[in-house]
Amino acid sequence: MKVFIGYVSLSGNTEKMAVIIKNRMKAAGCKVYMERLDTVEVDTLKDFDLAFIGLYTWNKVALPYEANEFYEEIEQVDFKGVKVAFFGAGDLTHTEPCAAINILSDKKKEYGFHVFEKILKIHQESSTYDQIKKCEDFAVYALIWGNKRKKWRFLSWNRVLSIPKCQKSAYL
Numbered sequence: 688m689k690v691f692i693g694y695v696s697l698s699g700n701t702e703k704m705a706v707i708i709k710n711r712m713k714a715a716g717c718k719v720y721m722e723r724l725d726t727v728e729v730d731t732l733k734d735f736d737l738a739f740i741g742l743y744t745w746n747k748v749a750l751p752y753e754a755n756e757f758y759e760e761i762e763q764v765d766f767k768g769v770k771v772a773f774f775g776a777g778d779l780t781h782t783e784p785c786a787a788i789n790i791l792s793d794k795k796k797e798y799g800f801h802v803f804e805k806i807l808k809i810h811q812e813s814s815t816y817d818q819i820k821k822c823e824d825f826a827v828y829a830l831i832w833g834n835k836r837k838k839w840r841f842l843s844w845n846r847v848l849s850i851p852k853c854q855k856s857a858y859l
């Protein structure tokens with residue numbers, strides 16, 4: 688599978704999540720292309736089987752400024768059926784943590800993207816074993832979701848990747 692990972696990160700926490708996801712996807716045999724969202728051409732997402740988009744949040748009512756152009760360009764292309772999964776670092780003690788992700792994810796749904804129902808939100812840096820595992824598990828579940836066209840394929844992916852049953856508690 689061809690996987691795209693696009694992210695924006697100021698202090699490096701979201702970038703760290705992106706790297707964990709990238710490594711997990713490579714270990715699963717995917718071809719991975721990773722780029723910052725402020726340099727990506729939005730229509731290239733159509734060339735991938737699955738896209739991961741990661742954002743930090745600095746002001747709960749706004750997108751990071753580096754993602755503004757990406758956000759605007761979504762309106763210019765037909766993205767019907769393009770699959771995307773969202774992740775990001777934030778302050779989970781906020782009343783509305785990682786709100787930038789919800790802003791972008793809502794717009795993507797509106798413009799035809801097929802959005803993975805689980806969003807991965809990590810408190811600050813992904814440094815503990817538990818946080819790193821959450822990133823890896825999220826990546827694998829998104830991959831299975833992105834690849835789930837036939838039941839046998841879902842079952843074989845489960846076996847090949849040797850993952851436990853879905854732990855919903857790992858997601859916010």
Ligand SMILES: Cc1cc2nc3c(=O)[nH]c(=O)nc-3n(C[C@H](O)[C@H](O)[C@H](O)COP(=O)(O)O)c2cc1C
Pocket residue numbers: 695696697698699700701702742743744745746747748776777778779781783784785786810811812
């Ligand atoms: C000035 C400032 C405002 C912030 N506002 C929010 C916020 O509204 N919501 C949130 O979830 N996190 C907020 N955070 C926490 C950051 O999202 C968090 O530090 C995150 O790890 C940054 O990601 P990055 O390292 O990828 O840039 C804020 C942090 C700073 C410094």
